[in-house]
Amino acid sequence: MNYYDYIIVGGGASGLMMAYRMSNDPFFGDKSILILDKQKKINNDRTWCYWETEHDEWNGIVSASWKNIIFKSELNSAKESIAPYQYKMIRSKDFYSKIWAHLETKATINFEVANVVSIHQRDNEASVITDDKIFKTKTILNSILYTDSHKKQSKYPVLQQHFVGFFIKTKKAFFDVNAATFMDFTVAQKGNTRFMYILPYANNEALFEYTLFSKDLLPYNDYKVEIEKYLREKNITDYEIIEKEQGSIPMTCYKFWNHNSKNIINIGTAGGWSKASTGFTFKNTTKKTIKLVQYIKQNKPLPKFHELNKFWFYDLLLLDILSKKNHLGAFLFGKMFQKNAPKQILKFLDEDTSLAEDLQIQLKMPPINFIKALLIRISKFYIGYFSLIFSKLKL
Numbered sequence: 001m002n003y004y005d006y007i008i009v010g011g012g013a014s015g016l017m018m019a020y021r022m023s024n025d026p027f028f029g030d031k032s033i034l035i036l037d038k039q040k041k042i043n044n045d046r047t048w049c050y051w052e053t054e055h056d057e058w059n060g061i062v063s064a065s066w067k068n069i070i071f072k073s074e075l076n077s078a079k080e081s082i083a084p085y086q087y088k089m090i091r092s093k094d095f096y097s098k099i100w101a102h103l104e105t106k107a108t109i110n111f112e113v114a115n116v117v118s119i120h121q122r123d124n125e126a127s128v129i130t131d132d133k134i135f136k137t138k139t140i141l142n143s144i145l146y147t148d149s150h151k152k153q154s155k156y157p158v159l160q161q162h163f164v165g166f167f168i169k170t171k172k173a174f175f176d177v178n179a180a181t182f183m184d185f186t187v188a189q190k191g192n193t194r195f196m197y198i199l200p201y202a203n204n205e206a207l208f209e210y211t212l213f214s215k216d217l218l219p220y221n222d223y224k225v226e227i228e229k230y231l232r233e234k235n236i237t238d239y240e241i242i243e244k245e246q247g248s249i250p251m252t253c254y255k256f257w258n259h260n261s262k263n264i265i266n267i268g269t270a271g272g273w274s275k276a277s278t279g280f281t282f283k284n285t286t287k288k289t290i291k292l293v294q295y296i297k298q299n300k301p302l303p304k305f306h307e308l309n310k311f312w313f314y315d316l317l318l319l320d321i322l323s324k325k326n327h328l329g330a331f332l333f334g335k336m337f338q339k340n341a342p343k344q345i346l347k348f349l350d351e352d353t354s355l356a357e358d359l360q361i362q363l364k365m366p367p368i369n370f371i372k373a374l375l376i377r378i379s380k381f382y383i384g385y386f387s388l389i390f391s392k393l394k395l
């Protein structure tokens with residue numbers, strides 16, 4: 001009774017997207033799939049933004065989109081078109097209801113509310129332990145971060161993208177709905193990388209999100225005070241807060257995928273699908289789930305699903321810098337946006353640029369910090385390499 005062909009642990013963004021894709025593919029038509037989550041998600045617990053060309057598969061649930069973005073720092077301030085992209089916003093409740101409306105029509109999809117305690121690789125199968133049951137399967141697709149092993153290691157720096165957002169409604173029309181503020185670094189940096197992120201989705205409604213790329217979270221009140229201060233400075237005083245959101249996304253090059261095993265693959269943030277230098281995950285999840293479905297169909301080894309690329313290394317250098325000199329974010333991003341077209345930066349962050357295009361962006365960045373970070377990484381690599389050789393020789 002407790003055996004399924006596939007068990008999806010966690011029915012959030014990546015788990016539901018995997019279930020959606022699998023249930024749309026005839027290959028899985030006779031396969032039993034179980035989704036486990038503490039709750040069946042229906043509420044608006046987060047807002048996902050990503051950039052894409054005008055038509056993409058989530059268009060039906062995109063609640064707002066912008067053709068221009070604003071970037072602000074001490075170095076420069078610009079509102080620019082991002083064509084051919086648009087910056088798009090999805091409310092998670094619309095995503096959950098679209099996916100569940102589809103999954104509920106599929107006889108092969110099962111859902112159970114359960115607190116998952118642990119998952120285990122057995123000889124030739126995997127098991128899931130919940131508070132009161134044990135489930136077995138050939139393949140677990142897991143989106144829960146069980147351990148904080150990424151925080152306990154020191155090989156790769158770990159920052160968090162952490163934020164509090166207020167959805168506000170003003171009495172009078174106040175906002176320009178043609179442009180989303182991607183990053184406004186003119187807020188006090190206080191030794192960190194701090195910026196305001198603004199999504200005006202109606203002329204009197206907008207999300208203001210006070211965001212940091214730093215090691216430690218702030219007390220809740222600090223984010224709140226900064227949003228209120230920012231609104232006052234913009235002369236936005238007559239407003240009501242209609243919704244709030246809060247989040248913290250790991251920013252690290254830690255190799256989450258090393259935890260994948262013969263019968264378990266980690267997906268979503270738990271699988272390392274959050275872009276290390278920005279925390280953006282939604283679009284990556286859209287792409288990775290398509291790839292993973294094909295990969296599973298071909299019965300390829302799960303530990304080899306992840307392919308390391310040059311962007312992982314670029315992110316590592318940036319995080320090396322920001323973890324040591326956290327105040328440099330405004331300057332580095334400022335330089336990046338001062339000298340490069342935003343659409344090219346978005347292409348780069350999407351990991352779609354060629355080496356020549358990467359260089360065009362990188363050569364316009366201040367070289368000294370990156371060269372130092374590169375040399376330290378190279379020396380760390382050789383120290384690690386030689387200590388491994390010596391430890392083997394001793395044996």
Ligand SMILES: Cc1cc2nc3c(=O)[nH]c(=O)nc-3n(C[C@H](O)[C@H](O)[C@H](O)COP(=O)(O)OP(=O)(O)OC[C@H]3O[C@@H](n4cnc5c(N)ncnc54)[C@H](O)[C@@H]3O)c2cc1C
Nearest residue numbers: 010012013014037038046048049116247268269280281282
């Ligand atoms: C507030 C917020 C805003 C974000 N905005 C963006 C954005 O604009 N763009 C972007 O690209 N990314 C964004 N992200 C990052 C990322 O896209 C989301 O975190 C995304 O939901 C990650 O998907 P996931 O499947 O890895 O995790 P989740 O969506 O969090 O899914 C994990 C699921 O596991 C369940 N679960 C956890 N523990 C247990 C347990 N013990 N037993 C059973 N079930 C359990 C949870 O209930 C949850 O449903 C945001 C994140 C947050 C928190």
